[in-house]
Amino acid sequence: MPVTQQTAGVTSELAARFADLELVVQPTADEIPTVWVPAERAREVIGHLKSEAAETYPMLYDLTAIDERTRRHREGQPASDFTVVYHLLSFEHNCDVRLKVALQGEMPTLPTITGVFPAAEWYEREVWDMFGVGFDGLPQRPRILMPPWWEGHPLRKESAGRATEIGHLQMSPERAEQWQEMLAFRPQEWGLEELADDPEIMFLNVGPQHGGTHGVVHIVVALRDEEIVRCVVDIGYHHRAAEKMGERQTWHTFIPYTDRIDYLGGVVNNLAYLMSAERLAGLEVPERAQVIRVMLSELYRVNSHLLFYGTFAQDIGALSPVFYMFSDRERIHDVTTAITGARMHPGWFRLGGVAEDLPEGWETLVRDLVAYLTPRLDDYDALVLGSRITKARAKGVGRLNTAESIEWGITGPNLRACGLEWDFRKKRPYSGYERFEFEVPTATGGDCYDRVWVRSQEIRQSLRIITQCLDQMPGGDYKSRQPLATPPLKEPGTMHHIETLIDHFLGVSWGPIIPPGEACLGIEATKGNNGYYLVSDGTESAYRNRIRSPSFPHLQVLPLLAERLEIPDLITILGSIDFVMADVDR
Amino acid sequence: MPDGASQLLRLAAPAHLVVVVWSTLAYDIVIVAVVFVGALSIAAGLTWFERRLLGFFQDRLGPNRVGPAGLLQPLADTVKMLTKEDWIPPFADRALFILAPAIIIVSVLLAFVIVPVTRTFVVADLNIGLLFFLAMSSLGVYSVALAGWSSASKYSVIGGLRAAAQMMSYEVFMGLALTGVVLLSGSFDLNRIVEGQRGLWYIVPQLPGFIVFLLAGFAEMRRIPFDLVEAESELVAGYRTEYSGMKSGMFLVGEYLGMTLIAALIVTLYFGGWLGPGLPGFLWFAIKVFIVIVFFILVRGTLPRPRYDQLMELGWKILLPLSLANLAITGAIILAVQR
Numbered sequence: 001m002p003v004t005q006q007t008a009g010v011t012s013e014l015a016a017r018f019a020d021l022e023l024v025v026q027p028t029a030d031e032i033p034t035v036w037v038p039a040e041r042a043r044e045v046i047g048h049l050k051s052e053a054a055e056t057y058p059m060l061y062d063l064t065a066i067d068e069r070t071r072r073h074r075e076g077q078p079a080s081d082f083t084v085v086y087h088l089l090s091f092e093h094n095c096d097v098r099l100k101v102a103l104q105g106e107m108p109t110l111p112t113i114t115g116v117f118p119a120a121e122w123y124e125r126e127v128w129d130m131f132g133v134g135f136d137g138l139p140q141r142p143r144i145l146m147p148p149w150w151e152g153h154p155l156r157k158e159s160a161g162r163a164t165e166i167g168h169l170q171m172s173p174e175r176a177e178q179w180q181e182m183l184a185f186r187p188q189e190w191g192l193e194e195l196a197d198d199p200e201i202m203f204l205n206v207g208p209q210h211g212g213t214h215g216v217v218h219i220v221v222a223l224r225d226e227e228i229v230r231c232v233v234d235i236g237y238h239h240r241a242a243e244k245m246g247e248r249q250t251w252h253t254f255i256p257y258t259d260r261i262d263y264l265g266g267v268v269n270n271l272a273y274l275m276s277a278e279r280l281a282g283l284e285v286p287e288r289a290q291v292i293r294v295m296l297s298e299l300y301r302v303n304s305h306l307l308f309y310g311t312f313a314q315d316i317g318a319l320s321p322v323f324y325m326f327s328d329r330e331r332i333h334d335v336t337t338a339i340t341g342a343r344m345h346p347g348w349f350r351l352g353g354v355a356e357d358l359p360e361g362w363e364t365l366v367r368d369l370v371a372y373l374t375p376r377l378d379d380y381d382a383l384v385l386g387s388r389i390t391k392a393r394a395k396g397v398g399r400l401n402t403a404e405s406i407e408w409g410i411t412g413p414n415l416r417a418c419g420l421e422w423d424f425r426k427k428r429p430y431s432g433y434e435r436f437e438f439e440v441p442t443a444t445g446g447d448c449y450d451r452v453w454v455r456s457q458e459i460r461q462s463l464r465i466i467t468q469c470l471d472q473m474p475g476g477d478y479k480s481r482q483p484l485a486t487p488p489l490k491e492p493g494t495m496h497h498i499e500t501l502i503d504h505f506l507g508v509s510w511g512p513i514i515p516p517g518e519a520c521l522g523i524e525a526t527k528g529n530n531g532y533y534l535v536s537d538g539t540e541s542a543y544r545n546r547i548r549s550p551s552f553p554h555l556q557v558l559p560l561l562a563e564r565l566e567i568p569d570l571i572t573i574l575g576s577i578d579f580v581m582a583d584v585d586r
Numbered sequence: 587m588p589d590g591a592s593q594l595l596r597l598a599a600p601a602h603l604v605v606v607v608w609s610t611l612a613y614d615i616v617i618v619a620v621v622f623v624g625a626l627s628i629a630a631g632l633t634w635f636e637r638r639l640l641g642f643f644q645d646r647l648g649p650n651r652v653g654p655a656g657l658l659q660p661l662a663d664t665v666k667m668l669t670k671e672d673w674i675p676p677f678a679d680r681a682l683f684i685l686a687p688a689i690i691i692v693s694v695l696l697a698f699v700i701v702p703v704t705r706t707f708v709v710a711d712l713n714i715g716l717l718f719f720l721a722m723s724s725l726g727v728y729s730v731a732l733a734g735w736s737s738a739s740k741y742s743v744i745g746g747l748r749a750a751a752q753m754m755s756y757e758v759f760m761g762l763a764l765t766g767v768v769l770l771s772g773s774f775d776l777n778r779i780v781e782g783q784r785g786l787w788y789i790v791p792q793l794p795g796f797i798v799f800l801l802a803g804f805a806e807m808r809r810i811p812f813d814l815v816e817a818e819s820e821l822v823a824g825y826r827t828e829y830s831g832m833k834s835g836m837f838l839v840g841e842y843l844g845m846t847l848i849a850a851l852i853v854t855l856y857f858g859g860w861l862g863p864g865l866p867g868f869l870w871f872a873i874k875v876f877i878v879i880v881f882f883i884l885v886r887g888t889l890p891r892p893r894y895d896q897l898m899e900l901g902w903k904i905l906l907p908l909s910l911a912n913l914a915i916t917g918a919i920i921l922a923v924q925r
Contacts, residue, residue: 204740212820226744226894317810317891323644389811389890567744568893571820 010097011035013054018045024078026100029279030519032087034098036078039110042086042101047116049088049097057088057097059406061522062533062548063113063123065131067157071537073516078102082133084110085533087520087548091406091422098520109134119408122235122556130155130243145236145585148182154244161248185220190232195222201229204567208237212315212571215581217555219570226566231559238581246545250511251277252486254545256347258532261547262583263344264307265526266300266336267293270349272530275430275521277351280536281484281514288476289353290432295366295469296339296348297431298462302373303332304526305455305462308578312452313384315575316393316568321384328373335365351512352485357478366470370463381456385449394449398561398573401446408560409553412528413454414577418446424524431523435472436465448576455578486512511540520548527551527578551583614709618699621709625698629842630660636842636883643887664835672831675737682736687833690729690840694847697722701850702777704860704867715776716768719851720761723806726844727753730808733837734825745824748814748894755901756805756812759798762909766795766916767855780859789856794912796856798905803848805897808841809882811889812897849878 010033011025024036037045049057066083068074080102087098101110112135113120124135125144132153143150152159160166185205187196195201206212206219213219216237222230242261246254258269271293278285285293310325333343338359340346348355384390400410402418415422423440425433441457443450479485486507488500495501506512516538522531528550537543554577561577562570634649634656641648650656674683697719699709712718727750734746768774770791771782782788789796805812816824823829826837853859853874862870892900 202740211822313890317813318889319640319810320644320887323646327645383888384890387890389892392892392896393890566893566895567820568814 010049010053010055010095014045014049017048017053024076026077028098028519029517030276030521032096032098032520034100034518036100036102039084039101039103039108042084042099043111043113043116045099046086046088046113049099050116055090055093055095057090059089059091060086060113060117060119060123060409061089061096061529062087062520062531062546063120063127064533064546064548065127065133065155066535066544067131067155070157071535071543073537079104081105082108082131084127084133085546086113087533091420094427103133107132107134109136111135112137114138117407119553119556122552129153132156143236145239147179147236149179154241159244161244187222190220190234192220192222192230192232195230200224206570208234213574214311214579217581217584219558221567221570223567226568228562228565228567228570231562231570233555233558235555235581235584238585240582240586242586243545243547246542246547248541250540251281251514251542252351252507252511254542255349255351256345259345259347260582261549261586262304262525262527262530262551262580264300264304264580265530265583266303266344267296267340267346267348268300268304268523268525269530270347271297271431272523272525273532273534274349274351275523276519276532276534277514279519279521280517280534281351281512283352283480283482283484285353285431286477286480287432287474289478289480291469291473292354292358292478293349293431294433294436295466295473296336296354298465298469299332299336299366301526302459302462302466303329303336305459306332308455309380309384309452309459312575313390315571316390318384318387318390321380324376324380328376331369331372335362335369338362338365350479350486352482353477353479358473363470363473366466370467370470374460374463377456377459385453385456391449393568393572394447394452394576395445396447396449397565397569398448398576399446400557400561404557404560405446408557410528410557411553412524412526412550413458414451414528414554416440417443417450417454419444424522424529430521436468438462438464448572451576451578484512484514513538513540520546522548525550527580527583528554530583547586549583549586551579551581555579555584617707618709621698621701621703622695625695625843625846626839628846629839630664632842632845632879633663633838634659635879636886639880639883640887643884667832667835670831672833675739675828677738678828679736679738682732683828684833686729686733686736687829687836687840689732690726691836691843693722693725693729694840694843697847698843698850700776701847702780702854702859703871705777705780707868708777711775711777713773713775716764716774716779720757720764723753723760724757726806726840727757729837729840730825733829737825737828739828741821741823741827742825745816745821745827748821749808749825752805752808752812752814752894752897755898756802756905759901759905759909760802760806762906762913763795763798763802764855766792766912769913769916769920776854776859780854780861783858783861787856787858792856792912792916794908795916796852798909798912799855800852801900801905803852804882804885805901807844807848807882809845810886811891813891814894814897845879845882846875849875849882852878 014035015023021038021041026034026036028034064085066085068080068083082103084101084103085098087096089096103110112124122144124138125142127133128135128142129144129146130153185203187193187203202223204221204223206221208216208218218234218237220232220234221228242257245257249257255270255273258273259266261269306325306329310322313321336346337343339362340348400418402420405415405418419442421440421442426440438461441454441461443454479489481489488504488507514536516536518535520531520533522529530550531548533546533548534542535544561573638648638656649659652658652662674680700712700715700718702708730749731746734742734749767779767788770788771779773779808816816826826834829837853871857874860867860871
């Protein structure tokens with residue numbers, strides 16, 4: 001991999017600034033400068049990159065780990081049992097940097113970086129939970145996704161990948177009682193000990209089953225009257241081990257699992273995964289497939305935003321909008337069903353393209369849909385955003401400014417609601433987005449109202465893109481003819497001689513072998529930046545499949561938004577930040 | 587029509603009067619039965635009607651499977667609620683927990699006695715009619731407050747507290763709004779109030795009073811936009827979170843009864859009650875009440891709900907001055923006219 005200009009910039013600066021350190025630069029398929037730093041100095045280097053460097057990287061985009069103990073292809077990398085990976089992002093210079101820390105031993109530890117990036121807390125807890133890599137100085141209650149009685153760390157290579165490998169779970173009455181007891185609410189476990197004896201404070205457990213939380217999330221709220229004094233978010237109830245499954249499924253058969261991450265985003269998830277996978281495989285996607293992907297992605301974006309819009313209205317007490325928007329979504333599903341055969345989880349994109357060509361008559365379907373939806377959006381705006389009660393409920397509530405948003409890793413419409421005009425479709429065009437004309441709606445208030453407004457405008461821009469797809473759909477293949485495209489195109493001749501037959505058979509049954517390497521290409525998903533950090537060890541499945549989802553940091557910021565407000569505001573905020581619990585817990 | 591209770595006191599009267607007394611009493615009992623059964627069936631019917639109408643507003647069908655057009659749905663719901671497990675939480679205050687749903691039904695049903703369906707068709711033509719209504723609706727507060735309190739569950743308590751504060755505040759504005767009508771008609775007697783509207787419905791001279799009464803009515807009914815006491819996205823089901831089976835059903839019926847009652851009062855106080863040309867009085871009354879109820883349902887299908895402090899702010903900062911000004915101006919005009 002050639003070292004690009006950008007790579008040279010940050011690595012040479014780091015080399016100059018930290019001359020005493022032996023920095024190892026690792027080439028990666030995504031061309032993000034990747035530098036290995038020693039564990040004890042990582043915090044210092046990150047602090048330097050965040051605020052002092054020539055190009056500052058103010059956002060912690062991702063923090064994760066890799067269990068390197070069984071990895072074969074590590075050419076040129078320092079010896080490591082567990083590698084902690086920090087991925088920083090700069091909006092100002094539109095570039096990334098990745099730092100890696102090599103750790104030795106079975107249960108290694110390293111200093112926390114929560115002092116530099118407060119948003120690192122959840123990420124570091126997740127790394128401990130999943131890998132058993134400890135962070136010195138991290139606050140209480142380290143488990144974040146797994147239940148408190150869990151033994152072991154699931155993403156370590158020795159942990160079983162299937163339930164059938166670990167024997168039957170016997171739920172004896174004693175064990176049930178013991179687990180129940182572990183789940184009992186004790187304020188000190190939530191860092192609320194100073195409020196535990198205050199007679200004016202009432203602890204309210206909102207969730208895990210609650211009508212206003214949009215999924216299974218548990219929010220511990222300390223109330224004085226109805227004012228929220230403290231609020232602690234407890235996640236993990238929707239954890240489905242997607243990353244572990246990513247190490248077990250083949251590159252091809254993992255695609256349908258991605259649908260279920262942000263389950264409202266449908267094929268947008270496929271695209272995020274395939275961006276990284278195709279980069280590793282060196283696949284070029286034909287133009288027609290790219291435009292089909294864009295069109296489907298935008299249909300699902302409209303779908304997701306409509307659901308958000310309706311449920312937000314419901315959260316503040318309006319009964320009807322959610323029904324209008326669900327019936328509109330049904331019309332969108334009619335179109336996606338005609339094209340992909342499925343509604344919410346089509347799993348329809350493939351390595352190198354899409355599963356099938358567009359069906360006959362798709363233009364009419366899509367054109368009718370756009371014509372139907374466009375005027376209805378104005379009605380919705382009048383009904384929801386135009387209502388004075390909505391304004392009273394949402395304006396000025398749950399404010400977040402641009403600096404805080406960047407600090408906490410907020411991306412997507414939530415970031416644009418604060419005033420930063422940043423859309424990865426514009427700033428880092430992928431899948432041919434540069435060919436489309438659309439605007440990036442941006443608000444300035446950063447409150448609940450603006451978050452809804454931005455999305456309501458984005459629906460219109462998505463419809464604009466869909467119309468352009470209609471008008472400019474190129475001809476050609478719907479899937480690449482390169483060898484790693486899976487499953488390979490059947491014509492011409494695939495099934496006519498033994499070589500192509502074997503190719504086809506292996507690609508589908510065993511799975512394609514993707515060359516060793518690492519890549520993470522985040523895309524503008526429905527809720528923010530979604531990126532799959534894929535590590536290939538030259539086998540038929542990913543060695544490490546890290547899913548950086550937008551909802552995770554968006555939910556982490558909740559206490560900052562909700563504290564000092566009241567219960568109704570908490571629900572308004574939850575409705576406005578547009579998270580999906582499967583996207584948080586994965 | 588003479589009051590049945592006072593008739594009873596005159597039982598010592600000569601024998602030929604006893605026949606009259608007993609026939610009047612029988613008439614009273616019939617009216618009581620008709621109003622009782624009528625109010626309850628309207629409440630039951632409303633559970634179906636509201637869902638069908640909301641379904642209509644919301645691009646869907648609503649309950650249409652039980653009986654023709656789903657008309658038997660209330661019956662099916664009743665059977666369902668009666669046969670469901672009637673669970674009383676072990677941590678609840680048992681006596682109050684059971685009492686609370688009864689209070690709401692009793693107080694609303696009692697308030698119905700003063701509603702004049704026609705000039706003669708009224709259970710008790712009390713000369714303190716309006717005061718009696720205010721007294722009964724105050725009793726209703728006990729129901730929701732006690733339900734929330736006795737459930738000993740956090741969501742219920744918050745809902746109950748919100749309910750108590752909301753209903754007590756809005757009763758003030760409701761009472762103040764009513765005084766305008768009382769000043770104009772010179773009576774608390776609802777029949778005399780209706781008679782007073784022969785020339786002009788009170789909605790015209792009492793528009794500000796009507797607006798205050800309508801908003802206070804929404805708060806008393808605890809319906810959207812003022813359904814904060816059971817805001818399902820925040821408080822699960824508010825004060826009745828812990829209730830199940832028929833006890834929960836009684837709150838539901840109590841709410842629909844309350845909605846009918848407020849509609850009936852709005853019609854009586856501001857839209858000329860049973861007055862109207864051509865048709866018989868009870869039909870006019872029924873038509874007007876129906877229109878008001880449809881309006882309530884339409885509002886429910888349209889508006890979001892404000893926050894609790896915004897509701898209180900609306901009450902004390904806008905409705906209170908408005909109703910006071912209305913009272914003062916009405917009084918001043920009446921004085922001026924009398925001079």
